[in-house]
Amino acid sequence: MKFNSELDNIRTYEAGKxxxxxxxxxxxxxxxxxxxxxxxxxxxxxxxxQEAVSAIxxxxxxYPDDSMxxxxxxxxxxxxxxxxxxxxxxxxxxxxxxxxxxxADSNSKVLINSITFAMxxxxxxxxxxEVIRTQSRExxxxxxxxxxxxxxxxxxxxxxxxxxxxxxxxxxSVKSFIAKIDKETLVVVDGAYMEYTHYKDxxxxxxxxxxxxxxxxxxxxxxxxxxxxxxxxxVGYGIASRDIITALYKLRPPFNITTLSxxxxxxxxxxxxxxxxxxAKNFEEMERYKEFAxxxxxxxxxxxxxFVTLCLKNDQNSSNVxxxxxxxxxxxRDLSGYGLNALRVTIGKPSENDRFFELIRPLI
Amino acid sequence: MKFNSELDNIRTYEAGKxxxxxxxxxxxxxxxxxxxxxxxxxxxxxxxxQEAVSAIxxxxxxYPDDSMxxxxxxxxxxxxxxxxxxxxxxxxxxxxxxxxxxxADSNSKVLINSITFAMxxxxxxxxxxEVIRTQSRExxxxxxxxxxxxxxxxxxxxxxxxxxxxxxxxxxSVKSFIAKIDKETLVVVDGAYMEYTHYKDxxxxxxxxxxxxxxxxxxxxxxxxxxxxxxxxxVGYGIASRDIITALYKLRPPFNITTLSxxxxxxxxxxxxxxxxxxAKNFEEMERYKEFAxxxxxxxxxxxxxFVTLCLKNDQNSSNVxxxxxxxxxxxRDLSGYGLNALRVTIGKPSENDRFFELIRPLI
Numbered sequence: 001m002k003f004n005s006e007l008d009n010i011r012t013y014e015a016g017k018x019x020x021x022x023x024x025x026x027x028x029x030x031x032x033x034x035x036x037x038x039x040x041x042x043x044x045x046x047x048x049x050q051e052a053v054s055a056i057x058x059x060x061x062x063y064p065d066d067s068m069x070x071x072x073x074x075x076x077x078x079x080x081x082x083x084x085x086x087x088x089x090x091x092x093x094x095x096x097x098x099x100x101x102x103x104a105d106s107n108s109k110v111l112i113n114s115i116t117f118a119m120x121x122x123x124x125x126x127x128x129x130e131v132i133r134t135q136s137r138e139x140x141x142x143x144x145x146x147x148x149x150x151x152x153x154x155x156x157x158x159x160x161x162x163x164x165x166x167x168x169x170x171x172x173s174v175k176s177f178i179a180k181i182d183k184e185t186l187v188v189v190d191g192a193y194m195e196y197t198h199y200k201d202x203x204x205x206x207x208x209x210x211x212x213x214x215x216x217x218x219x220x221x222x223x224x225x226x227x228x229x230x231x232x233x234x235v236g237y238g239i240a241s242r243d244i245i246t247a248l249y250k251l252r253p254p255f256n257i258t259t260l261s262x263x264x265x266x267x268x269x270x271x272x273x274x275x276x277x278x279x280a281k282n283f284e285e286m287e288r289y290k291e292f293a294x295x296x297x298x299x300x301x302x303x304x305x306x307f308v309t310l311c312l313k314n315d316q317n318s319s320n321v322x323x324x325x326x327x328x329x330x331x332x333r334d335l336s337g338y339g340l341n342a343l344r345v346t347i348g349k350p351s352e353n354d355r356f357f358e359l360i361r362p363l364i
Numbered sequence: 365m366k367f368n369s370e371l372d373n374i375r376t377y378e379a380g381k382x383x384x385x386x387x388x389x390x391x392x393x394x395x396x397x398x399x400x401x402x403x404x405x406x407x408x409x410x411x412x413x414q415e416a417v418s419a420i421x422x423x424x425x426x427y428p429d430d431s432m433x434x435x436x437x438x439x440x441x442x443x444x445x446x447x448x449x450x451x452x453x454x455x456x457x458x459x460x461x462x463x464x465x466x467x468a469d470s471n472s473k474v475l476i477n478s479i480t481f482a483m484x485x486x487x488x489x490x491x492x493x494e495v496i497r498t499q500s501r502e503x504x505x506x507x508x509x510x511x512x513x514x515x516x517x518x519x520x521x522x523x524x525x526x527x528x529x530x531x532x533x534x535x536x537s538v539k540s541f542i543a544k545i546d547k548e549t550l551v552v553v554d555g556a557y558m559e560y561t562h563y564k565d566x567x568x569x570x571x572x573x574x575x576x577x578x579x580x581x582x583x584x585x586x587x588x589x590x591x592x593x594x595x596x597x598x599v600g601y602g603i604a605s606r607d608i609i610t611a612l613y614k615l616r617p618p619f620n621i622t623t624l625s626x627x628x629x630x631x632x633x634x635x636x637x638x639x640x641x642x643x644a645k646n647f648e649e650m651e652r653y654k655e656f657a658x659x660x661x662x663x664x665x666x667x668x669x670x671f672v673t674l675c676l677k678n679d680q681n682s683s684n685v686x687x688x689x690x691x692x693x694x695x696x697r698d699l700s701g702y703g704l705n706a707l708r709v710t711i712g713k714p715s716e717n718d719r720f721f722e723l724i725r726p727l728i
Contacts, residue, residue: 001548001581003466003611010614021433044425053424053624057417060628061408061593069385090454093617101490102367119617126465126615184365217365229425232623247367250374251490253457253483258622259596260417264424 006106006128019331028329034355035331036346038231039163039193039307043281043349045229045264046274052267053260064259071262074269075237080209084242087249090256092192092221092236097123098248099219099238103186104129104154111153113139115338117163117190129154137340138167138301141177148181156181159190160206161197164335164344166303168197168204178215186244188219192236193305195227199279200304208239216241219248226306227275228268233261282306285347292357296364309335311342312364318343321363330359370470370492383695392693398719399695400710402595403527403557403671407645407713409593409628410638416631417624428623435626438633439601444573448606451613454620456556456585456600461487462612463583463602467550468493468518475517477503479702481527481554493518501704502531502665505541512545520545523554524570525561528699528708530667532561532568542579550608552583556600557669559591563643564668572603580605583612590670591639592632597625646670649711656721660728673699675706676728682707685727694723 023033072083079086089095096119104110106128112120114134124131132151134143139158148156158177161168178187189206191197198205208220223236235257238248257265268275289308293300299311312318318341322334333344345356387397432452440447453459460483468474470492476484478497488495496515498507503522512520522541525532542551553570555561562569572584587600599621602612621629632639653672657664663675676682682705686698697708709720 001467001550001607001611004469007466007611007614038427040425040427042425044422049424050421053421054418057414058408060413060417060596061404061406063402063404063589063595064598090617091619093619097617102371105368186365225427231427232424234428234619234622243365247365247371250371253454253461255455255457255598258598258625260624261622 041229168304405593532668
């Protein structure tokens with residue numbers, strides 16, 4: 001059977017066994033596996049969220065409230081925006097997908113950073129759009145602007161703080177940049193890890209209500225998957241002008257968030273203390289990664305997130321190091337696929353980080 | 365800001381307050397609201413499913429197993445198909461969405477029944493495909509074939525049993541029909557309510573392994589939202605030849621099913637007795653609807669599902685009747701939007717059905 005030609009450019013994802021199963025085949029017991037690969041919150045979510053979800057497991061037969069009334073109320077309160085300026089997606093990924101289908105097609109170009117969240121390119125391929133990348137490893141807004149003038153992209157993605165490098169752009173620079181972009185170009189500001197940046201350096205933190213008040217062509221993205229500790233529940237959101245949200249809403253499938261996920265995210269917004277506490281612990285532990293990197297003589301990219309990117313030396317190979325760690329039950333992310341001889345390591349609990357230092361020290 | 369032209373033809377969905385809130389504004393207490401509108405399983409899901417989900421609420425921070433190893437194992441065992449012949453979606457809706465993006469575009473036509481599941485047309489609009497509808501209220505495969513010859517659609521949808529009418533096509537007729545369709549046309553057999561049909565009349569039940577063994581161009585859809593009592597958890601599936609599944613997989617966003625939903629669906633497959641018991645109760649209660657319709661002198665479409673479609677008389681107006689019921693806390697589906705002077709009523713628990721008969725009797 002023939003399929004649409006866009007599919008030719010999409011690599012088929014053939015899911016294999018879960019990595020935990022692979023690791024177990026190396027003879028590692030489940031309790032000895034440490035996964036520092038997906039930037040999940042190692043402290044989980046608030047116990048209050050667990051209670052709220054447990055209380056409604058007898059409601060799983062009921063379709064979700066498709067108006068998402070309670071969660072939208074919570075988000076609009078949290079961010080000081082109108083409910084009509086919010087859309088909720090199955091992870092912020094899904095909002096990215098809506099944006100591509102609303103704004104890009106096979107005649108479009110999309111401008112992204114050289115190294116950034118992989119889903120931008122994947123969704124670009126879904127609609128057949130051409131991806132233009134910068135050269136700089138970290139977001140260089142002058143380079144972005146030059147490429148914008150040259151290519152006139154229909155969408156620009158700024159991932160700040162950036163995944164998988166952890167760097168963050170200065171907030172004022174982002175605003176000056178957006179001010180120079182024409183209003184027909186959608187600027188997506190992906191703040192999946194913004195809660196961490198906000199804690200570490202408020203000069204780099206972007207506030208969605210400020211962005212959308214000033215720029216009608218900005219879409220801000222946030223998620224419950226990182227600081228809020230709900231990676232398994234698939235809830236993200238977009239905040240933008242009502243025009244943009246109205247367009248994205250046209251592409252939203254009904255019931256895109258589960259009944260339990262809506263409850264979990266709503267409850268998570270009610271326990272900000274838990275989130276702030278886990279962020280504080282994250283940055284305490286990050287100091288240990290910095291010390292480790294200094295003692296090992298390797299470079300670490302200044303991180304505004306819950307992970308660190310360790311840039312290995314030339315005589316080290318990140319793929320080999322990651323594989324050796326894997327065989328010992330330590331799962332981290334090898335960044336060779338991004339053209340970096342580096343490892344991305346989620347900052348875990350103290351004991352998990354101890355184990356990481358113990359295992360990697362002989363390897364580098 | 366300008367958006368892609370396909371969006372012009374999509375009606376914006378502006379979600380209002382949840383219907384339960386509206387009903388409460390009529391002065392109805394929450395415990396007095398009966399919702400027989402969404403074809404949820406009134407007996408919920410198995411207690412074993414609730415236990416399995418409760419046991420992992422401390423795992424909500426962890427991303428789902430994106431290979432969906434356990435659930436795919438369960439489905440392939442359940443249906444006697446290979447794991448490579450299965451794709452799992454956020455409801456079978458999402459598999460429909462993948463199919464449209466894989467197989468249709470603005471040059472395509474899609475053939476569907478005059479009255480059928482509303483999402484087929486909505487996703488067709490997303491890709492700009494033209495929708496061709498039959499005239500007959502119930503699936504008439506001769507008419508389907510004539511329209512197929514005339515229009516050469518790239519996709520054909522057979523919803524059996526059909527939503528929102530409840531009718532079911534004879535299984536052998538479906539197979540003879542598919543045999544006449546060229547292999548480049550994707551025939552989607554939507555069996556969202558097939559478990560009910562299977563119980564009531566095995567001559568009308570379609571088995572996915574038989575379909576895909578015989579026809580390389582068939583995509584069978586199933587869901588956990590109906591008989592399995594997991595409407596709130598958003599898990600559906602597609603079963604087809606490996607070629608089709610490979611194409612659809614290219615369009616699947618990672619982590620499209622939550623961690624708790626994967627667990628719930630896997631556990632639900634382990635308690636078939638619960639499901640069969642709730643289906644048996646459904647058909648016992650359906651008899652009462654038939655008796656009611658006979659006594660009221662109204663027509664009921666023979667149903668192979670967990671709902672009934674009551675066709676009102678000419679001097680009755682389904683919208684008015686539905687509104688009067690709503691004001692008394694009884695939520696059912698008015699089918700006037702489908703061009704039918706009819707109500708679709710989910711078969712509830714005995715007490716819920718009692719209440720429905722009590723409230724509707726004075727109205728018709």
